[in-house]
Amino acid sequence: MRVNIQLTSSRELSLVILSALILVCALLMSQPSHAKVVHQERSMYRNILVEDTGNLRCLKFNVKSHKTNQSCFLKSEPNRLVFNYTKLLFSGLLVNPNPERILIIGLGGGTMSNTLHQLFPKARIENIEIDPAVIKVARQYFDFFENDIVTSQAKDGRIFIKRAKMKGEAYDWIILDAFNGDYIPEHLMTKEFLEETKDLLTDTGIVTANTFSVSKLYDYESATYQAVFGDFYQVKNKKNENRILLAGKKALPQKAVLEANLAAMHDRLKPFGVNTLQVFDSMTFDKDWQLDSSVLTDQYSPANLLNQ
Numbered sequence: 001m002r003v004n005i006q007l008t009s010s011r012e013l014s015l016v017i018l019s020a021l022i023l024v025c026a027l028l029m030s031q032p033s034h035a036k037v038v039h040q041e042r043s044m045y046r047n048i049l050v051e052d053t054g055n056l057r058c059l060k061f062n063v064k065s066h067k068t069n070q071s072c073f074l075k076s077e078p079n080r081l082v083f084n085y086t087k088l089l090f091s092g093l094l095v096n097p098n099p100e101r102i103l104i105i106g107l108g109g110g111t112m113s114n115t116l117h118q119l120f121p122k123a124r125i126e127n128i129e130i131d132p133a134v135i136k137v138a139r140q141y142f143d144f145f146e147n148d149i150v151t152s153q154a155k156d157g158r159i160f161i162k163r164a165k166m167k168g169e170a171y172d173w174i175i176l177d178a179f180n181g182d183y184i185p186e187h188l189m190t191k192e193f194l195e196e197t198k199d200l201l202t203d204t205g206i207v208t209a210n211t212f213s214v215s216k217l218y219d220y221e222s223a224t225y226q227a228v229f230g231d232f233y234q235v236k237n238k239k240n241e242n243r244i245l246l247a248g249k250k251a252l253p254q255k256a257v258l259e260a261n262l263a264a265m266h267d268r269l270k271p272f273g274v275n276t277l278q279v280f281d282s283m284t285f286d287k288d289w290q291l292d293s294s295v296l297t298d299q300y301s302p303a304n305l306l307n308q
Contacts, residue, residue: 011101039141045132045180056082059109059137061179066290070179071109071142078143079118080273085210085242086112087297088272091235091283092173092208093248093265094258094276099123099172103164103200105188106178107134110144115272117150127152128160158187161196170202173267176209184211186301189221193298194228201249208235213243219293221245226287227295237282255283 020175038057039050047062060254061139072082081087089112092098100123104113107129129135138144146152153160157178164286179186187193197207207229208279211221213236222245229247236243246252258280266276294300 020118021280039137039139041133043131045131045133048131048133048137050137057141059134059142059214068179068182071111071138073109073111073142079115079271081111081115082273083242084237084239085244086115087272088235088242088244088279088282089175089177089210089238090265090274090276091233091244091279092175092206093269094261094280094283095246095248095252096204096206097261101171101202102126102173103171104128104175104177105160106176107138107144107152108177109142110138110152111142112175113150114143114145117145118272119268123149125150128155128157130154130156143172157185158193158196161193161200165196165199169200170205171197171200172202172205172290174200174205174207176207179210182265183215183217187298189217189224189296190301191224191227191295194224198228198247198249203249205249206252207245207247209247210246211243211245212241214241220290220296222287222289222294223291223293231285233285234288235279235284237278237284254285255280258283259264 035051035053038052039048042049049060049062051058051060052075053073055076056072057075059070061070062067069083074080074082099120102116102120102123102125104125104127107113107127107232110127114123116123123227128152129152134153135144139146144152146159157176176188176197178185209225210294212218215221225245225247230251232245232247233252234243235246262276262280269276
């Protein structure tokens with residue numbers, strides 16, 4: 001189809017050209033930047049990729065023909081957290097603002113460990129990651145920091161927690177962030193596992209677990225945490241599909257009690273891109289799941305089927 005356009009003045013011509021340029025720029029800006037693969041390997045557990053998209057570097061697991069982001073950081077601002085869910089994990093500090101011993105199950109790029117070490121340089125931080133290749137990649141491509149009190153071990157999180165319990169270990173904060181590329185490993189979702197995890201907490205200790213708000217496992221996970229911990233905080237917002245489950249060794253305080261920690265943590269977390277007020281507003285005790293949902297156990301944990 002041919003279209004004839006008659007312009008009555010040079011001014012109209014200029015406006016048409018300007019509009020066309022604006023449209024072209026908008027189209028160019030809307031196109032995603034080309035991702036450059038800077039590292040890839042097949043480990044015992046998964047395909048691992050490290051991709052750079054401009055200033056953004058991401059660790060990805062390639063599972064069942066799709067890629068899942070596990071960890072990302074800005075190369076020009078490595079201290080600034082990228083993922084919304086990592087920011088929501090800091091809701092734990094509103095409950096327990098001075099953890100001295102921290103356990104992280106699932107390393108990713110080591111972003112959480114690095115941030116916590118900067119916040120609490122004297123705290124002991126233990127990172128447990130089943131895949132030694134992920135630890136290697138975190139060190140080489142994501143500046144994962146280790147020293148005498150910040151350590152990593154290539155072990156299954158369930159086995160580590162069982163042995164830590166036998167040794168009488170205790171933690172102020174346990175962060176559950178293990179993913180196999182599709183979802184949380186089944187054996188890290190059951191009532192028995194969560195009971196073992198709870199037994200490792202100090203009297204004021206807390207657990208923060210990274211899960212999803214749109215999963216078909218939503219009701220089952222919620223019922224299982226309720227069975228082990230009683231009432232827990234859900235921490236989620238509309239920025240992504242993650243939700244953080246925040247539970248404690250003992251009953252957690254109401255939000256009004258937590259407000260006292262907001263101001264104290266605000267300035268400390270701001271350099272990492274964490275807005276404590278937004279995190280606080282994302283916390284709720286609401287029970288928005290089917291209360292008669294089955295509890296996941298070692299004998300009944302069909303997570304691979306329920307999450308289809």
